[in-house]
Every structure is written in C-alpha cells, then in structure tokens.
Amino acid sequence: MKTDVIIIGGGASGLCAAIAIKQLVPQKSVRIFECLPRVGKKLITTGNGRCNISNKNITLERYHGEHKEFCKYALEKYNLSVCEKFFYNIGIPFIYEGDKAYPASLQAGSVVDCLRFAAEELGVIIYTDMKVTGINTMGKNYKILSNKLGFVTENVVIATGGLAGGEKLGCDGEMLEILKKAGFNIVKPQPSIVQIKTNNDITKQLKGIKLDANVSVLKDDKILRQDFGEVLFTDYGLSGPPIMQVSREVSKNGGNSISLDIMPDVTLEKLTTIIEERAKRFCARPLEEFFTGMFNKRVGQVILKIAGFKLSDKASVLCGKSQVIANIIKNMQFTVTGTTGFANAQVTAGGLDTTQFNPKTMESCDCKNLYCIGEILDIDGDCGGFNLQWAWSSAMAAANAIGEK
Numbered sequence: 001m002k003t004d005v006i007i008i009g010g011g012a013s014g015l016c017a018a019i020a021i022k023q024l025v026p027q028k029s030v031r032i033f034e035c036l037p038r039v040g041k042k043l044i045t046t047g048n049g050r051c052n053i054s055n056k057n058i059t060l061e062r063y064h065g066e067h068k069e070f071c072k073y074a075l076e077k078y079n080l081s082v083c084e085k086f087f088y089n090i091g092i093p094f095i096y097e098g099d100k101a102y103p104a105s106l107q108a109g110s111v112v113d114c115l116r117f118a119a120e121e122l123g124v125i126i127y128t129d130m131k132v133t134g135i136n137t138m139g140k141n142y143k144i145l146s147n148k149l150g151f152v153t154e155n156v157v158i159a160t161g162g163l164a165g166g167e168k169l170g171c172d173g174e175m176l177e178i179l180k181k182a183g184f185n186i187v188k189p190q191p192s193i194v195q196i197k198t199n200n201d202i203t204k205q206l207k208g209i210k211l212d213a214n215v216s217v218l219k220d221d222k223i224l225r226q227d228f229g230e231v232l233f234t235d236y237g238l239s240g241p242p243i244m245q246v247s248r249e250v251s252k253n254g255g256n257s258i259s260l261d262i263m264p265d266v267t268l269e270k271l272t273t274i275i276e277e278r279a280k281r282f283c284a285r286p287l288e289e290f291f292t293g294m295f296n297k298r299v300g301q302v303i304l305k306i307a308g309f310k311l312s313d314k315a316s317v318l319c320g321k322s323q324v325i326a327n328i329i330k331n332m333q334f335t336v337t338g339t340t341g342f343a344n345a346q347v348t349a350g351g352l353d354t355t356q357f358n359p360k361t362m363e364s365c366d367c368k369n370l371y372c373i374g375e376i377l378d379i380d381g382d383c384g385g386f387n388l389q390w391a392w393s394s395a396m397a398a399a400n401a402i403g404e405k
C-alpha cells in the first residue's frame, strides 16, 4: 500500500504534525502508526493530568542538548502564539498559571481527544497496535515495516519519542536502535526531570515531608545548577519540582551531591543569632522540642541529630554551638547514588545527533524526505511546558516543509 506521509508515533509531536500537514495540504494522504492500543497515552499523564502545554518564557536557556542551538529556529518560528492559535483552532483555548500554559479544561485527556478529533476530521488515518520494526529505502520512497502491514511512502516522519516513561507509555528506545543501524549518530540517552536517589538515611527519616528549599546539585563541591521550590523526602531519596529540575545534572553531568538550604532567605550569621537566642530562651527544654514551632518537628529533630546532639539533652547544650546547626540548615548534604530511571523520568536527555538534521525542517541531511521530530532528537527542555513546546514546534517545522513541497 502507498501513502504520501507516514508518521511513526501517535504521541504529542506525531499527532500535531499529522494535523498541521493536513491543514496545509488536505489532498495529501497521511497515516499515523502507533504501537500502543491508543494514541497520546503519554500526553494524558502530562502535567499531573492537567497538561502543561507550553510556557510564556520559551528561551534557549531552558533547553539542553549537545547542539542545543538546533532548536532555536523552530521554537522561534512556531512559537507560543503560533501554537496557541493551532490549539484554539482545534478546540483548546489556553489559560495561564504564571508563565505556564494549560488547556482551559485543565484536562490532559481533552488535549488528546481534540488532537484525535482534528486528525480524524481532516482525514488522517490512525493505526493503533501497529509497531514499526524497520524502515527500508525503495528508490525514492521508504518501505515501512511493522508487526501488521507494510506500507510504502514518499515521506516518513519519525515521532517515536525517547525512553522517558518506559514501555507502558510506548517508549522502549527501539526506534533509536533501528536508526543507529541505519547510520544515525546517537547521543547517549539519559533520564531527566526525574527523582534523585541518595544514600543516607535522613530522607527515610523525613519520608513524606515537603518543605521549601534552595536546591544545589554539585559535582566535587562545584555547583552545577540551582533551583528553588518544594522538596519531598522519600525512602529512596529526594523528589519535588526543584529536584526534578536539577536532575539532568546528575544523569548527564555527573552531579554527585545535593545540598538543601531550607532557610534561603536568612543569612548564616542571622540564623546563628536566631538559634543562639532561642537556645538561651528555651534552655530548659529538651532538644526533642527545641525547633518545635520553627520547623516541622521531625525536620528539627533530624537537624539536631545530624549535628550530633542527643534529643534527650537540654537546649542549653546548644549555647555557643549555634553556627554548627545553622550550617546544617543552610547546607543539608546528600550523597547522590543515581536517579529513579527512565520509567519515572519525564524526558530523555540525549537522542539523535541534531547535526544530522536540518533545523528549519527537521529533515535528515542524508535521507531525503525522512524527518525526525520531538523527543527522539537530542533536545530536552526544563520542566514547565518546554518539552511539549518542542514537540509542537518541531512537528510544525516538519509539517511546513512537507506542505511546501
């Protein structure tokens, strides 16, 4: 069977590309091959089910990759306002929470529904449970091999994502292997926007507690990246938005410790004075209750244990030693042992080497009419709508190139 365009992968970028091609050239036949029983399975999980669809502040600083300038053209040309219009036209007005854009429904499932409705209304043919297992060249065309049908197409758009989310979300990395065998270079994929595992038992003692902190990821005492927000202590280590945000530095750049400043607005000197004064005022109280009212009780107790005090002692023992405690509050150290891996990651850092693609069209430099879009390319964004914006922008770049032929 022959078709004009085959899109491999019915996720964010694949669905967007299919619609955009049909909007530009309705007469072109477009087919999507999706390996899972339904399209957009990962999209449904995004933004805690609310789908953080984009961000007002799309700048190159929020993106990463060996050659991250690759994404600049598409992000600027197919920017937030272009995407907002695209989604409005298929039934999804945006709303904003700070810089973050969401569908007005606040339902990720409705984004998948509207993408699917638009694709079907425009005549895109969607095949589910159809896993692509190979891509062969056939003269000027491509033969797409799958577990079901074989198809010949003039244009192939590979939108199979990375490894983040794991096999349950259709991300097994097999397409990267297929492309590697075909001669494409791969930048080693690593999990990003992911929880961080640590090797001390402090996080176990604080399990379930959330607190605001300034988070620094360090490599041999050099700060690689910092972020502020709500940290969650777990039995394996650390989670929460700022931890996810800095996790790339652990996966990709060898970050080997995390430091939390849980009172970032107070200087070390001021905090030392506060603790000294508190120790004098409450000198008769057992240390167990020393921080009660100032910190979560368990957090206060753990700080004192780290400093080597016995909780049964009286607070008077702290007099003259307040700086030691202030230091722990401003620099609570955790040794990193890794991340919780691809199954829990939101994005893949690494993927297809972007130097082998045209940044304006996403077309392969060596294989004419073969395009790669979205997370399969070595571009990953920060948490906050940046990865979906890359999926939309790269999809529109490829769609425009195909439409203009």
Ligand SMILES: Cc1cc2nc3c(=O)[nH]c(=O)nc-3n(C[C@H](O)[C@H](O)[C@H](O)COP(=O)(O)OP(=O)(O)OC[C@H]3O[C@@H](n4cnc5c(N)ncnc54)[C@H](O)[C@@H]3O)c2cc1C
Pocket: 008, 009, 010, 011, 012, 013, 014, 033, 034, 035, 036, 039, 040, 041, 042, 043, 045, 046, 047, 048, 051, 052, 053, 054, 130, 131, 132, 133, 159, 160, 161, 162, 164, 165, 169, 170, 171, 172, 174, 175, 345, 346, 347, 373, 374, 375, 376, 384, 385, 386, 387, 388, 389, 391
């Ligand atoms: C839990 C979670 C929450 C997230 N939240 C956000 C968020 O709020 N905002 C944000 O910007 N980003 C978020 N992301 C990241 C974002 O979802 C991805 O970056 C984006 O979906 C990538 O789009 P894609 O089209 O490249 O890949 P995907 O959306 O992963 O789509 C790839 C599709 O290809 C299919 N496929 C794979 N291999 C084959 C094959 N061989 N044959 C046929 N089909 C195949 C897969 O089943 C899948 O449907 C989140 C990710 C996760 C896991």
